Every structure is written in structure tokens, then in C-alpha cells.
Amino acid sequence: MxxxxxxxxxxxxxxxxxxxxxxxxxxxxxxxxxxxxxxxxxxxxxRNSEVIHAGIYYPKDTLKARLCVEGNRRLYDWCKKKRINHLTCGKMIVATCAEEEEKLNSIRTNAMNNGVANLSFLTSRAIKKLEPDVNAVSALFSPLTGVIDSHxxxxxxxxxxxxxxxxxxxxxxxxxxxxxxxxxxxxxxxxxxxxxxxxxxxxxxxxxxxxxxxxxxxxxxxxxxxxxxQYFWKGEYFGVETHPFPVKHLIYPVPLANTTGLGVHATIDIRGKLKLGPDATFLDTSPIEYSVNADKRDQFFESVKKFLPFIQKESLYPEMAGVRPKRQKPGDPxxxxxxxxxxxxxxxxxxxxxxxxxxxxxxxxxxxxxxxxxxxxxxx
Ligand SMILES: Cc1cc2nc3c(=O)[nH]c(=O)nc-3n(C[C@H](O)[C@H](O)[C@H](O)COP(=O)(O)OP(=O)(O)OC[C@H]3O[C@@H](n4cnc5c(N)ncnc54)[C@H](O)[C@@H]3O)c2cc1C
The missing domain is CATH 3.50.50.60 (FAD/NAD(P)-binding domain)
Structure with missing residues (x-):
């Protein structure tokens, strides 16, 4: 130098x-x-989902909550100003049973406490109108969640x-x-x-x-x-062979309590390509590597078949992986x-x-x- x-x-x-x-x-x-x-x-x-998050799940007054809500606004402004490809497609968190429906309420309260705007509940009829192939009894809809061309x-x-x-x-x-x-x-x-x-x-x-x-x-x-x-948690993805935009929104399940990810979900990218994931696997002593375990196909299929019944197991293929640097190891909050x-x-x-x-x-x-x-x- x-x-x-x-x-x-x-x-x-x-x-x-x-x-x-x-x-x-x-x-x-x-x-x-x-x-x-x-x-x-x-x-x-x-190596990520390219989702512009709204700030729904993070505990109130954390940096994640504050910087995500502010970052969402900053990122959309930047995209518009610099003409970056993005889609403000919105996200549905879908409940498939009464127990999950109850959790939607607390997710909504948390999101509102973080300052996330414009959330609404959708009935099964409203869901069918927006996403005819998605199976859910109700959903929380976040219009400010989107996807971006991160590159x-x-x-x-x-x-x-x-x-x-x-x-x-x-x-x-x-x-x-x-x-x-x-x-x-x-x-x-x-x-x-x-x-x-x-x-x-x-x-x-x-x-x-x-x-x-x-x-x-x-x-x-x-x-x-x-x-x-830092502890490393791998997230693997499976692609789905289907025509572009099989769904128009990002479709997430209700997350389980204290999980290290949001549960295997369905995202589209800006071209409408559908992928499932990421899951979350703790990398113990192994070095960081990005292979995808093809044997996880059944597991991925089982995770989404309840709310995405149109997906065929045979159409899933190992796609990519990323590794999260987290401050938590297994069992930590x-x-x-x-x-x-x-x-x-x-x-x-x-x-x-x-x-x-x-x-x-x-x-x-x-x-x-x-x-x-x-x-x-x-x-x-
Ligand atoms: C599976 C997965 C899905 C995700 N999905 C989303 C999502 O949908 N939306 C979202 O908002 N976020 C998502 N994230 C999080 C997001 O991708 C990361 O928070 C973000 O990319 C972190 O950026 P970074 O610059 O901190 O890290 P990195 O992109 O890892 O950059 C760090 C850089 O530092 C360099 N470096 C490291 N050590 C040295 C050294 N000694 N000397 C010089 N250079 C060094 C590395 O080479 C690297 O280029 C996801 C993450 C994962 C793993």
C-alpha cells in the first residue's frame, strides 16, 4: 500500500x-x-433470500427491530433512486390451524410495537382470492415485505x-x-x-x-x-421446478417458539423463481462450506406441504446454502x-x-x- x-x-x-x-x-x-x-x-x-424484511418478529427495542424498520424504508428509497430491481410483493404468514391463528395475534402486536405499518389479517376467502393455490385458515399480511436483486x-x-x-x-x-x-x-x-x-x-x-x-x-x-x-448456522435452500410466479407473495409459516430461523418458507425472487428455505443447522466444528444435502428433500417437502399443497416432491432440487454468523449457540435465547x-x-x-x-x-x-x-x- x-x-x-x-x-x-x-x-x-x-x-x-x-x-x-x-x-x-x-x-x-x-x-x-x-x-x-x-x-x-x-x-x-x-447467499441469502434477498428478502426486504419489514421488522415483524424481532423483540422490541433491539437493534434488529430498529435497524430493520428503518433499513426497510432506506432500502426502498435507495432502490427507487438508483433504479435497483425489486418487488414490493408483500408477505403472508399463514396459519393452518386454530393454534397457529392465535400466534398470529402476538406476532402482529410485536410487529406493531416495532413500528411496522399497514399489517392486516386475511380470512381464508381473502387468501384464496390473492393466492388460489395456498392453503390456510387465515394469514397476517405484510405489504412492506419485498424482494431485491441483491447483486x-x-x-x-x-x-x-x-x-x-x-x-x-x-x-x-x-x-x-x-x-x-x-x-x-x-x-x-x-x-x-x-x-x-x-x-x-x-x-x-x-x-x-x-x-x-x-x-x-x-x-x-x-x-x-x-x-x-459467533456461531455458524447453515441455511439450505431447495429450488422448485415450476413456472415463474406460482405464488405472487412470500409465504411463511407461523414460526415455532425460539427457533433459529423463521421456519422453511417460500420466497420468490425478482424474476418470480420459487425457492424453499432456509432451514437452520448448527455447524459445530466443521468449517464453513456451502453444500446442500439432497437427503433433506423429504424434510423440506413435509415442512411446506400443508400450506403449499401444489408443490410436488419430485419438483424440489438442492439449490444453494448460506451460513449465518449468530451470537447464539443451540439452546441460547x-x-x-x-x-x-x-x-x-x-x-x-x-x-x-x-x-x-x-x-x-x-x-x-x-x-x-x-x-x-x-x-x-x-x-x-
Ligand atoms: C441463509 C441466509 C438467509 C438470509 N436471508 C436474508 C434476507 O432475506 N434478508 C435480509 O435482510 N438478510 C438476510 N440474511 C442476512 C444477510 O445476508 C447478512 O446479514 C448480510 O449479508 C451480512 O453482510 P456482511 O457484510 O455483514 O457480511 P458478509 O457478506 O459475510 O461480508 C463480510 C466480508 O468480510 C470479509 N472478510 C472476513 N474476514 C476478513 C479478513 N480477515 N480480512 C479481510 N476481509 C475479511 C469476507 O470475505 C466478506 O466479504 C440471510 C443470511 C443467510 C445466511
């Missing part, structure tokens, strides 16, 4: 790093993004950041972070040819996804004591995003973003605003 002192270093060019780079560079210069892969968005940000979105963030003179260093892995004095850090990196290098920076924004807890640990933070350790400016740990100017799982894509622009506020409050 030619420059030896940099104002702001962003680690990771997933959708969150890109959004922070795009938003911060509207008002500041001297920003570098270090990414270990050859280009942006090659990990979790390109086009990331491309627009990247373009914006580049136009604002952000410098991207691809193929370069952060290997260590040393505090020289409060507000000044030495970053050690490894280039693709194995050559090491280092530079000084005043701010570090750690949005390294699966690697974010490891980076925090390189700063000397005890990730177990501070509850920063649901945990929130952790986004901390680290002055209280003697590390002013450092922001760590830990456990940025779903709804991280939806929330990305709101996360970026939040991070910019945190670093501005420090004046470093």
Missing part, C-alpha cells in the same frame, strides 16, 4: 461494508476497504463508494490489529502473493461477517467475556446484533459489528447510518 496513514479502514466488503463505505464517503474522504476475496459480496451477502444493490453501493473516491483493496486479508496509542492502530495485512504489509489508521470498522469475532479478538478483546463469539464503538475498552475509533445475520441485508443502509453516528460522536 502506498499510503502509510489512513483515516478510516473498513474491513470486509459484504453488503454492510459497502453500505458503510457508500454512506460515509458522502461526507468524508480517505476511506479504504480491505477485502480478502477477489471482489465484493462473495460470502453471506450473496445489483451491492453493485450500486460499490459504484457510489468508488465515485466518492473510496479505495478497495481486494484479495488482501487482515491478519492483526495493534493499538499504537488511543485512536491510532497498526493494521497488518497479507497480500494474495503472501507478502505481508502494514499501515496506520485512525478508525477501524470491523464488518468482517464470519471473521468479525476473530478480528475483534486480534484487537485484544476477550470475545467470550464480552459475548462477541435469540440474540441481537452487536454494534459497538469501543472507547470504553480503550479502543476509541474502532467499531465492531458482530452477529450480523438476518435482517442484515435489509438493515444495511440503516446500519451504515448508525455506524457513522457512532464514529462521529467520538470525533476521531
Amino acid at each position: 502506498n499510503q502509510t496513514e489512513i483515516k478510516t479502514t473498513i474491513i470486509g466488503a459484504g453488503v454492510v461494508g459497502l453500505a458503510i463505505a457508500a454512506v460515509l464517503s458522502e461526507t468524508e474522504t480517505d476511506i479504504f476497504v480491505i477485502e480478502k476475496n477477489d471482489t465484493y459480496g462473495m460470502e453471506t451477502s450473496s 445489483q444493490f451491492m453493485q450500486s453501493l460499490y459504484k457510489n463508494a468508488k465515485q466518492n473516491k473510496v479505495q478497495f483493496i481486494f484479495g488482501t486479508r487482515v491478519k492483526g490489529i495493534e493499538a499504537i496509542c488511543p485512536g491510532m492502530y497498526k493494521i497488518h495485512v497479507l497480500y494474495p502473493d503472501g507478502e505481508p504489509d502494514s499501515f496506520i489508521t485512525r478508525r477501524v470498522i470491523n464488518c468482517a461477517g464470519h471473521g468479525a469475532d476473530e478480528i475483534a479478538s486480534q484487537m485484544g478483546i476477550d470475545i467470550d467475556e464480552k459475548d462477541y463469539r 435469540v440474540k441481537d446484533f452487536m454494534i459497538n464503538e469501543e472507547s470504553d475498552k480503550g479502543l476509541p475509533g474502532i467499531v465492531n459489528l458482530i452477529g450480523i445475520e438476518s435482517p442484515g441485508l435489509t438493515s444495511s443502509l440503516a446500519i451504515a447510518d448508525h455506524v457513522v453516528q457512532l464514529i462521529r460522536a467520538r470525533r476521531y
Whole structure:
């Protein structure tokens, strides 16, 4: 690297790093993004459902709830302004029995407490009108849930950041972070040819996804004591061979209590292609990998056949997988995003973003605003 002192270093060019780079560079210069892969968005940000969530399920007053509701609005505005392909298709959470119907009430109350607007209940007749092939006794309808072309979105963030003179260093892995004095850090990196290098920076924004807890640990933070350790949960998807738009809305079951996902559901992408998933499997010691277990076909079929009776088991095929970096391991309660400016740990100017799982894509622009506020409050 030619420059030896940099104002702001962003680690990771997933959708969150890109959004922070795009938003911060509207008002500041001297920003570098270090990414270990050859280009942006090659990990979790390109292995997800591409759903623009409304903020329905997250506990009130959590970062997930607040940043999702705000992120939903920010994302639709961005899509309109930058002409990003998206569909405001709406989502139905469908109840197939009386017990599930009762749960819809508490889901609605929770969503309204989070500030989610325009939710309504649908009777089975109304459902049949909107989705003739879906089987349900009633549903909660969220008109502000949608889908986005996440690749086009990331491309627009990247373009914006580049136009604002952000410098991207691809193929370069952060290997260590040393505090020289409060507000000044030495970053050690490894280039693709194995050559090491280092530079000084005043701010570090750690949005390294699966690697974010490891980076925090390189700063000397005890990730177990501070509850920063991340656990990996794989989500697999099955595609469905069918004509485009077999359903016009996203169709979700009522989630079971304290689950690690929302239950296997049906999403369409912006081209109307239907897929089922993701499920949630804890990756214990195994390294992160993205295979899909074809033996899960029966399980996926059983999960959706009650409310999507038109799907044939034979039409399901293994499609793709993504891996969520969560702060919870099996048995733990649901945990929130952790986004901390680290002055209280003697590390002013450092922001760590830990456990940025779903709804991280939806929330990305709101996360970026939040991070910019945190670093501005420090004046470093
Ligand atoms: C199965 C699944 C479904 C999901 N569905 C949705 C959805 O429908 N809607 C939604 O809103 N959210 C969804 N999400 C969540 C969303 O995809 C993520 O929250 C979001 O992509 C996280 O972005 P990120 O930038 O934090 O992480 P990433 O995309 O993982 O980016 C982190 C980057 O950091 C880089 N990096 C890591 N370590 C280093 C290092 N040492 N040096 C340099 N670079 C490094 C990585 O290479 C990577 O590019 C889903 C997630 C999963 C797994």
C-alpha cells in the first residue's frame, strides 16, 4: 500500500461494508476497504433470500427491530433512486390451524410495537382470492415485505463508494490489529502473493461477517467475556421446478417458539423463481462450506406441504446454502446484533459489528447510518 496513514479502514466488503463505505464517503474522504476475496459480496451477502424484511418478529427495542424498520424504508428509497430491481410483493404468514391463528395475534402486536405499518389479517376467502393455490385458515399480511436483486444493490453501493473516491483493496486479508496509542492502530495485512504489509489508521470498522469475532479478538478483546463469539448456522435452500410466479407473495409459516430461523418458507425472487428455505443447522466444528444435502428433500417437502399443497416432491432440487454468523449457540435465547464503538475498552475509533445475520441485508443502509453516528460522536 502506498499510503502509510489512513483515516478510516473498513474491513470486509459484504453488503454492510459497502453500505458503510457508500454512506460515509458522502461526507468524508480517505476511506479504504480491505477485502480478502477477489471482489465484493462473495460470502453471506450473496447467499441469502434477498428478502426486504419489514421488522415483524424481532423483540422490541433491539437493534434488529430498529435497524430493520428503518433499513426497510432506506432500502426502498435507495432502490427507487438508483433504479435497483425489486418487488414490493408483500408477505403472508399463514396459519393452518386454530393454534397457529392465535400466534398470529402476538406476532402482529410485536410487529406493531416495532413500528411496522399497514399489517392486516386475511380470512381464508381473502387468501384464496390473492393466492388460489395456498392453503390456510387465515394469514397476517405484510405489504412492506419485498424482494431485491441483491447483486445489483451491492453493485450500486460499490459504484457510489468508488465515485466518492473510496479505495478497495481486494484479495488482501487482515491478519492483526495493534493499538499504537488511543485512536491510532497498526493494521497488518497479507497480500494474495503472501507478502505481508502494514499501515496506520485512525478508525477501524470491523464488518468482517464470519471473521468479525476473530478480528475483534486480534484487537485484544476477550470475545467470550464480552459475548462477541459467533456461531455458524447453515441455511439450505431447495429450488422448485415450476413456472415463474406460482405464488405472487412470500409465504411463511407461523414460526415455532425460539427457533433459529423463521421456519422453511417460500420466497420468490425478482424474476418470480420459487425457492424453499432456509432451514437452520448448527455447524459445530466443521468449517464453513456451502453444500446442500439432497437427503433433506423429504424434510423440506413435509415442512411446506400443508400450506403449499401444489408443490410436488419430485419438483424440489438442492439449490444453494448460506451460513449465518449468530451470537447464539443451540439452546441460547435469540440474540441481537452487536454494534459497538469501543472507547470504553480503550479502543476509541474502532467499531465492531458482530452477529450480523438476518435482517442484515435489509438493515444495511440503516446500519451504515448508525455506524457513522457512532464514529462521529467520538470525533476521531
Ligand atoms: C441463509 C441466509 C438467509 C438470509 N436471508 C436474508 C434476507 O432475506 N434478508 C435480509 O435482510 N438478510 C438476510 N440474511 C442476512 C444477510 O445476508 C447478512 O446479514 C448480510 O449479508 C451480512 O453482510 P456482511 O457484510 O455483514 O457480511 P458478509 O457478506 O459475510 O461480508 C463480510 C466480508 O468480510 C470479509 N472478510 C472476513 N474476514 C476478513 C479478513 N480477515 N480480512 C479481510 N476481509 C475479511 C469476507 O470475505 C466478506 O466479504 C440471510 C443470511 C443467510 C445466511
